[in-house]
Amino acid sequence: MATSVFDRRLNFSFSSSTQSPPPAEGFMPGVSESRFIKNTSEDALNNRELLEFGVLDGETKKMNLFQSINDAMRITLATDETAVIFGEDVAFGGVFRCTLGLTEIFGRDRVFNTPLTEQGIVGFAIGMASMGHTAIAEIQFADYIYPAFDQIVNEAAKYRYRSGGIFNVGGLLIRAPCSAVGHGGHYHSQSPEGYFAHTPGIKIVIPRSPLQAKGLLLASIRDRNPIIFLEPKILYRAAVEYVPMGDYELPLGKAEILKSGKDVTVVGYGSQIYVLENAIRMAEKKISGLSCELIDLRTILPWDVDTVVKSVNKTGRLVIAHEAPQTSGFAAEIATTITENCFLRLESPIQRVCGWDTPFPLVFEKFYVPDVIRCFDAIKEVIEF
Amino acid sequence: MVFACRNLWSRKTSLNILNRKITRFCQFTTKTITEEKVKFPGVKESYFTDKMQFIQSVNPIPTYRVMDRQGKVLDPAQEPQVSKEFALKIYKDMITLNIFDLILYEAQRQGRISFYMTNYGEEAYIGSAAGLDSQDVIFGQYREAGVLLYRGFTLDEFMNQCYSNEKDSGKGRQMPVHYGSKKLNFQTISSPLATQIPQASGAAYALKRAGNKNCVMCYFGEGAASEGDFHAALNLAATMRYGIASRGIGYGIDSIRVDGNDVWAVYNVTKAARQLAVEENRPVLIEAMSYRISHHSTSDDSSAYRSKEEVENWMRFDNPIVRLRRWLEDKNWWNGQEEKSFRAFIRKEILTSFSKAEKLQKPSITDLFNDVYDRPTPNIIIQREKLKKLIEKYPNNYPLKNFKNEGEDL
Secondary structure, eight states: OOOOSSOSSSOOOOOOSTTOOOOTTOOOTTSTTOTTSOOSHHHHHOOGGGGGGTOTTSOEEEEEHHHHHHHHHHHHHHHOTTOEEEETTGGGTOTTSTTTTHHHHHOTTTEEEOOSOHHHHHHHHHHHHHTTOOEEEEOSOGGGOGGGHHIIIIIGGGHHHHTTTSOOOTTEEEEEEESOOSSOTTTSSOOTHHHHHTOTTOEEEOOOSHHHHHHHHHHHHHSSSOEEEEEETTHHHHOEEEEESSOOOOOTTOOEEEEOOSSEEEEEOTTHHHHHHHHHHHHHHHSTTOOEEEEEOOEEETOOHHHHHHHHHHHSOEEEEEEEESTTOHHHHHHHHHHHHHGGGOSSOOEEEEEOSSOOOSTTHHHHSOOHHHHHHHHHHHHHO | OEEEEEESSOOHHHHHHHHHHHHOOBOOOOOOOSOOBOOSTTOOSOBOOSSOOBOOOOSOOOEEOSBOTTSOBSOGGGSOOOOHHHHHHHHHHHHHHHHHHHHHHHHHHTTSSSOOOOOTTOGGGHHHHHTSOTTSEEEOOSOOHHHHHHHTOOHHHHHHHHTTOTTOTTTTOSOTTOOOBTTTTBOOOOSSTTTHHHHHHHHHHHHHHTTOOOOEEEEEETGGGGSHHHHHHHHHHHHTTOOOHHHHHHTTOEEEEEETTOHHHHHHHHHHHHHHHHHHOOOEEEEEEOOOOSOSSTTOOGGGTSOHHHHHHHHHHOOHHHHHHHHHHHTTSOOHHHHHHHHHHHHHHHHHHHHHHHHSOBOOGGGGTTTSSSSOOHHHHHHHHHHHHHHHHOTTTSOOTTBGGGGTTO
16 A cells, blocks of 8 residues: 555655745746636636526635645535545545545545556446446546556446446546646656547546636536546646635536637637737737637537637637647647638638647756747737738 | 456466466575564565575465265265255256357357357356345456346347347447346446456445445456456455455455356355455455356357367366256256256247347437437537438438338437
């Protein structure tokens, strides 16, 4: 049994000392200044998607991403007797503190450590879910989800279909920290959503902020389909916003227009949203009169085709950005669908700004990721075409 | 939970290799000054020694049996006290399974169904079904039709699945023998090997949390025990307290090896294992030694890796059905006349069911798109519409008369 709160492959440790090295999840400058972060309680509650949940009169609390995820899981454990959370080191709070304090409240039979076996963790979760229980499995890093690929793709995704609908694993949710952190190298930086987006039967959700994460996670846990919930780990501490304290959900399969505009549609998800926000700011400053529309996809599978199609039919131009490598990345799927639906409205070729087709490189990270300049340049390209 | 591994090859050499893998470690020595105990984390019982010794195998694991090959009980105390009716139910199910296999195997050979897997030689595993409670949850590999049969899956239900017809509860989506039944607590079979083993661990944990006094029975073959999922599952089950026998021991799991051709031994062991699982929340591993008489499946020719003579010897000298029959005859609970008439009767029943299933239509074409999610997602709805238009455009290329509703509900 694992007994360490440290990731086994790297010393992803935390220290409260002021002399401490940078946090495991890195720094993401710019998040705190984002216009999409809810910096006041009023701001947080000014959200039509929350209307039906009765949280608009309730309290809010300033939380970072790991705290809001923790809050969603606390609500789940308190409201669903069958719910359990498990994974490597989760009983101690997990490498990123997402399960902190839950063992103390709910006991070791509901929040527990597993051996280091990802296929075992997911298989175990499928078994629990097949008995009608709610199983929240944590894979310590998305980079380590691949031993469980067979269980996810061949088992969880097909459980309902292959049984003719008599069995299902709707109560299954797999959480995994994903994406770049500044120093994660090959195995602490990956964004594997593309692999799983090719798998009918599962849903994939990637939140961009604490408020979003809580609502999307609660909706994902309660959705009657197996879900992979990828958490951009660079946001765990960097993203802080006011989050409603109550129990609320945000819709799956629904994108959100964060900023409306008339000339270019820009699509992203997760931490990439903040990069795109800055790239748009830069472009709008440098190109006079330019107005860009920014869409956060939120759910990768099934994705909100309508919202993006509507937007591109208005703007005629599309830029898509994600950290995962370009070839067969999810941007390819978006580009094809938009070409099919908006061909006559397109003013320029769709631009993809993605990781290069290389493994995620430690020291070259700055050159690898679709950063502000590359995204800015792509916006410029579609305008100047 | 109970893991039931059917070791189908029972070759000593391969087991020795397994033992070696598990137990090979070396004990370096320091000069013992006091009787110091080994206190490294994870060490259960060990002592320091000044002798360097590489370990290759643990003591031979005995194989439990109740009857010899002739059906004679070895120790009367081990003979289960069962009624005639109970024993005959097991026996008739074994024969039914055997004849069913014979007919379906032939049907596959004639191209009437796409695939089949028989249970020849392993029929005594029905004893394990008899040792369980009907509410115990089954996670099977794919060669457990006898467990379903014992629980009441009807001949029609088997046939409909193998024929992928409109009455197949799996809606014609999986190859033959991928049965599943919610009401009989039998999770639907999937083809990948060993994936069901960690799932069974999770299901057992769910039962334990729900305070349910049932266990999970997980079946798999010797081949599956080489997959990573097998080790993952044993590791999980062992660390969370609920092997092939030697491998089970390696994980600290109560393990037993049993003569898998002896239905009463399988029955006794399953009952005892179930008790350990349910009352003491301990995982148990049963290694049932048997010999698969059939080819792996209709896609396999096993003569490529074993001799015909070897197979025939097993069939002749260690047949689980014959063994139980002799036991029944010794008790005067069965005779040649009854054997003959039951075989004729069940054969007729199977053939009736067979031709009924063959005549039914295939499931509705809409079932192609259902059940991917709880509700069809927008992309699936669009794609269903596309298929509908395609069929309307090219009706001759997509004949629908064999499908239920002939595409009307698409």
